[in-house]
Amino acid sequence: MASTATAPSRGGARVHVQRFGTFLSNMVLPNIGAFIAWGLITALFIQAGWITLIGEKLFDKKPGLDPGQYDYGFVSQLGGWDGVHGGIVGPMITYLLPVLIGYTGGRMMYNDNIRGGVVGAIATMGAVAGASVPMFLGAMIMGPLGGWSMKKIDAIWDGKIKPGFEMLVNNFSAGIWGMILAIVGFFVAGQFVEKFSEGAGNVVDFLVDKNLLPLASVFVEPAKVLFLNNAINHGVFTPLGTTEAVEKGKSILFLIEANPGPGVGLLLAFALFGKGLAKASAPGAMLIQFVGGIHEIYFPFVLMKPVTLVAVICGGATGVATNMVFDSGLRAPAAPGSIIAVWLQAPASSFVGVTLSVILSATVSFLIASVILKADRSEAVDDLAHATAQMEANKGKASSVSGALLGGGTAVATKEIRNIVFACDAGMGSSAMGASVLRKKIQDAGHGEVTVVNKAISNLRDDVDLVVTHQDLTDRAKQKAPSAIHVSVDNFMASPKYDEVVELVNQSNSVGANAPKAEAPLGALVDGEPDVLSPSSIVLGGTARDRDSAIEEAGRLLVEAGSVDPSYVAAMHEREKSVSTFMGNGLAIPHGTNEAKGAIRRTGISFVRYDEPVDWNGKPAEFVLGIAGAGNDHLALLSKIAEVFTDKDRVAQLRAARSADEVLEVLEGVRA
Incomplete structure (x- = not known):
């Protein structure tokens, strides 16, 4: 691969925190179905469960009676409160869930080898038997330790075992080492985690008693938008909350991170008071976040306007405070964080409190975000790459004009692209949605030979052709592939980068019917046919003194060159009313609307330089390039222009040029 299209590195510290948090959460996430099953069985069949309470109402039984006074048959047996049967609830939380986590952790540490998972499960069982609390934290220690240590032990005699003895050695080494780790887990890990869980529970109780638990949102909400949401929820709150739920029947910890209220309130504010693409995409994002439970969908909105963190922090704190007032919580994790999952895991006694916590947190988040967005009067940053990306985002798709001006922003491949992976932190929510959008675009472009799948970053391998990630996760993805x-x-829903990926596939997969039209060399674009930029379309002393006059001057050159009909100039003014075409670094590229494509006869570019910069919406425009793009022929030259205007020396040469030929020489002098 020749180059990459990535955001600048955002620091190694966060990447390491994300990796560690993701490692913890990835032991839980593959097994979240088991947690949900346990939560549903608990919600339905324990003594205070939904079926039990309904039965009491139907048979006129008063809640709270001794279970021996009446018998619900299989219901009481499943819940384990009939005094005879052990039920399902206890064994699942005590044995099944921790062992599953330990197995997953061990398998992860042994490069997805089942052997590591087996030893991790054996080691976890020792910790489970050695403690009186659910061993989730113990499983997160003993499982990975079992897989990692087994991998190191196997490496000692790798390739040294005589043929025919491999199975004997492998089975006995795993059994013996698993036994040793189980003993260690029983006497050490179990006792350590029991004390730790007790201490953590005391901390939570202290925060609750002192009414300080809402302050957790000050740390949780910012960490979520840095894609540490799964690490916090499933790596920290799920183990602690499950322990508390076993003792008390519910836990407020399950709703500190998973409450969908703050996110839906923020998105509602963007839907009503946002701008451009953010406003247009917020309603769809709101549905996906609130009903689908994919909280990652609102993170880019916060990153777009970091001050809105205040809104989600206050919303999150409001939700926690509400649950404290009503003494409400969930029986098990709400995964994904959907309102449906929240209601399913809410005990009958907590249903009102949990619902109000979602409503009130959404209301507070909405009100604060609305004030912030209505008061926002910020202008675009005067930076070429940033302004170009912002312009594309406002349009909601990649532009053949502005996309080429993202100097170095488009990747280049030296071989065919056959497999694309959309990767996110967990590989479930945001990546599944992004992969679906990108897959449709790839298929619509006629590339059935290309596969598009979603994965967790931790599962990436260096055998994939192209990886798409959120800009905050790219550094981690690059380490894996x-x-x-x-x-x-x-933006997961309407990123203009998706169109760039499609164009990259068009260029690289030049086989059969999908082969793109060969791009003309730069020299032909300048000196031969078609004359995209000819000397007659270059003016070194523009006469315009304002933006509209400059658009008129650049458009007139395109008309005189025979590139466009006169009506195209009016479309250039229309485009400017909706989206500014000022790119930064003294450059503006006025062009027509998509509806004006019919007025383009052939691709053309005009070049006007002003001795005194023109006021372009408060920005100084020294160079104005009129653009008329009939196809893709002009993209190569635009790429060269982008490189010129990010190079101070080249810009200085254009400023000092005394003839059209000197301008062409500067543009021609930049090589890919």
């Missing part, structure tokens, strides 16, 4: 092309996005 350094040979791939990496494309960063900042």
Whole structure:
């Protein structure tokens, strides 16, 4: 791969924190179905469960009676409160869930080898038997330790075992080492984690008693938008909350991170008071976040306007405070964080409190975010790459004009692209949605030979051709797949980068009917046919003194060159009313609307330089390039122009040029 399209590195510290948090959460996430099953069985069949309470109402039984006074048959047996049967609830939380986590952790540490999972499960069982509390934290220690240590032990005699003895050695080494780790887990890990859980529970009780638990949102909400949401929820709150739920029947910890209220309130504010693409995409994002439970969908909105963190922090704190007032919580994790999952895991006694916590947190988040968005009067940053990306985002798709001006922003491949992976932290929510959008675009472009799948970053391998990630996760993805092309996005639903990926596939997969039209060399674009930029379309002393006059001057050159009909100039003014075409670094590129494509006769570019910069919406425009793009022929030249205007020396040469030929020489002098 020749190059990558990535955001700048955002620091190694966060990447390491994300990796550690993701490692913890990835032991829980594959087994979340088991947690949900346990939660549903608990919600339905324990003594205070939904079926039990309904039965009491139907048979006129008063809640709270001794279970021996009446018998619900299989219901009481399943719940384990009939005094005879052990039921399902206890064994699942005590044995099944911790062992599953330990197995997953061990398998992860042994490069997805089942052997590591088996030893991790054996080691976890020792910790489970050695403690009186659910061993989730113990499983997160003993499981990975079992897989990692087994991997190191196997490496000692790798390739040294005589043929025919491999199975004997492998089975007995795993059994013996698993036994040793189980003993260690029983006497050490179990006791250590029991004390730790007790201490953590005391901390939570202290925060609750002192009414300080809402302050947790000050740390949780910012960490979520840095894609540490799964690490916090499933790596920290799920183990602690499950322990508390076993003792008390519910836990407020399950709703500190998973409450969908703050996110839906923020998105509602963007839907009503946002701008551009953010406003247009917020309603769809709200549905996905609130009903689908994919909280990652609102993270880019916060990153777009970091001050809105205040809104989600206050919303989250409101939700926690509400649950404290009503003494409400969930029986098991709400995964994903959907309102449906929240209601399913809410005990009958907590249903009102949990519902109010969602409503009130959404209301507070909405009100604060609305004030912030209505008061926002910020202008675009005067930076070429940033302004170009912002322009594309406002349009909601990649532009053949502005997309080429993202100097170095488009990846280049030296071989065919056959497999694309959309990767996110967990590989479930945001990546599944992004992969679906990108897959449809790839298929619509006629590339049935290309596969598009979603994965967790931790599961990436260096055998993939192209990886798409959120810009905050790209650094981690590059560590897992350094040979791939990496494309960063900042919006899962309508990123213009998706169109760039499609164009990249069009260019690289030049086989059969899908082969793109060969791009003309730069020299032909300048000196031969078609004359995209001819000397007659270059003016070194523009006469316009304002933006509209400059658009008129650049448009007139396109008309005189025979590139467009006169009506195209009016479309250039229309485009400017909706989206500014000022790119930064003294450059503006006025062009027509999509509806004006019919007025383009052939691709053309005009070049006007002003001795005194023109006021372009408060920005100084020294160079104005009129653009009329009939196809893709002009993209190569635009790429060269982008490189010129990010190079101070080249800009200085254009400023000092005394003839059209000197301008062409500067543009021609930049090589890919």
